[in-house]
Amino acid sequence: MSYFRAENLSLHFGGLKAVDAVSFAVEKGEILSIIGPNGAGKSSIFNLISRIYPPTSGRIFFEDQDITQQPAYDIAKLGIARTFQNIELFENATVLSNLLVGRHRHSTTRLWQELLFLPSVRAGEKAHRRRVEQVIEFLDLEPYRDKLISGLPYGVRKVIELARALCSEPKLILLDEPSSGLNVEETDDMSFWIRDMKSELGITVLMVEHDMTLVNRVSDRVIALNYGRVLAMGSPSEVQHHPDVVAAYLGA
């Protein structure tokens, strides 16, 4: 059985088939990229997995558990974290509290304990902070701890979003265009981090990406989509040379 599996996943908006009977599987510990032209349904698949949209039909399995009907907030609790294409950070909070929100799924304290800030809450906060610091070190975010998000440049926000996802200690991470808006150097850093996430942290990565250099450098396998359907699946070079994929991109 695969680690993560989507079976005949569909998302229809009226007559528009954003995602049309897509099936794929992600093996544990691999980096799988989804590519495709704009509007191919890549982000929609992510939104289906993180339950922002309910699927029209089809099922999603994670660790052999059907998660199609789980509420959105439970997806994170199962160990699936995500980033967003258009950065969704908590703008008027500091970097540190943004990252601590990533720890939410691990918090065990109850409301009344928090009101009194009992020693258990204090100990929990320190434990969360320790994990957050590890992620800060991993992604070189030390200079920004106490900065408000609203004052930070785009490139840094992108990394912070990744950091927030990592803080939840996910088993599977969904990266929605991790390199969009980043310059060449930042994209390089991103590709190292993505590989390190796999090799050092043992996280399975599912990502949507347009930058083929990045895709080629990090992916184990690639899926190409167009008009909500799978065109090709396989190693990066296989997919890139698949006639249907070439046709979809070049319009031939």
Added chain:
Amino acid sequence: MRFLFKTDYEDDIRLFPHSGYVYSYGLLLAVLLIAPYVLSSYLMSQLVFVCIYATVGVGLMILTGFTGQASLGHAAFLAIGAYTAAYLQQFNVPFPVYFLAAGLLTGVVGALVGFPALRLQGIYLVIATISFAFIVEEIMARWESVTNGNEGMRVKAMQLLGTTVSRDGPTFYYLCLAVLVLTIVGTLNLLRSPTGRAFVAIRDSETAARSMGINVALYKVKSFAISAGITGFAGVLFAHKLSFISPEMFTLQLSIEFIIVILIGGTFSLHGAVLGAIFLVMIDPFLTYLKDDMPGVIAGAAATLGAGTERAGHIQDAVAAFASANGLKGAIYGVIIVVFVLFEPLGLYGRWLKIKLFFQLFPLYKRATFKRQKIYVKSERNR
């Protein structure tokens, strides 16, 4: 300027970041403790109202400032707290019991209001909370067997530890102060733990909050319940302070006053609730002065400028008519809100931070330092 060198995670957790805070807040507390022996009884009474309004302000701040859910129904929560106290008092229930009962009941009602509010945002939520306030006001007027209808209810003096606590005495003031301080400490505790961060997360991006594992609906209901509960506690004190409550005290205007408290104070910090409460309570004597003395002053000025006695008399009458016109108070509140939103969106506390930073950085202060934070008042942020 002070530089903090953090050596322990504790440095980011503790309530007072450095000794300067301990001294300044300690001094403030000392001043507040000796206040009853120094200030006139009128000012003491105002100070009690400051405490009560600030408590409500902190409650509203949790909901509106930190969770991003606007409410124009907090007068109703205050009323529920006040009426619960007045009702239970008739059966000789001791103060601590009905105090807690009022807070709990209001919290439960707050949670019940929170459920339908889950699907509403922005202006629709405001309308829903207004309707809730009207419903409560109507119930207070009609449910005569419990609330005594429009006749209102008399609230007897508080009995605490076998003694009668006068609503004008220092003990009552200390009680209100203690409730305020405990509320603030509890809220600060909440804000530095997972629940508080979840509130802020919901305010800034519900989608991201959900994908981080936050049960948005549950936390919104929690926020409503906590906010309402705090307001309920304040309601008990409010009832005791006024010693008489009736439905027409808990109108929309009172809810708007609470919004003013946090808006004028600054919606991003608890300091704002206290500063806003001081502003609101102190503006009342100012308005009274305007009403009583302004006509005379203006007429006198007109007379000195050579307007003649008769014309000065006309002017006096005209100004007096204007100053005692119905709804003038509401209009002035409206103007204050507009002026603050336009020119000082960070409120009084924001202004205080700017002044502080000006002196800390002198002569290097840049106006642009606070520029980006202005984004905060963009309408979509209050959605």
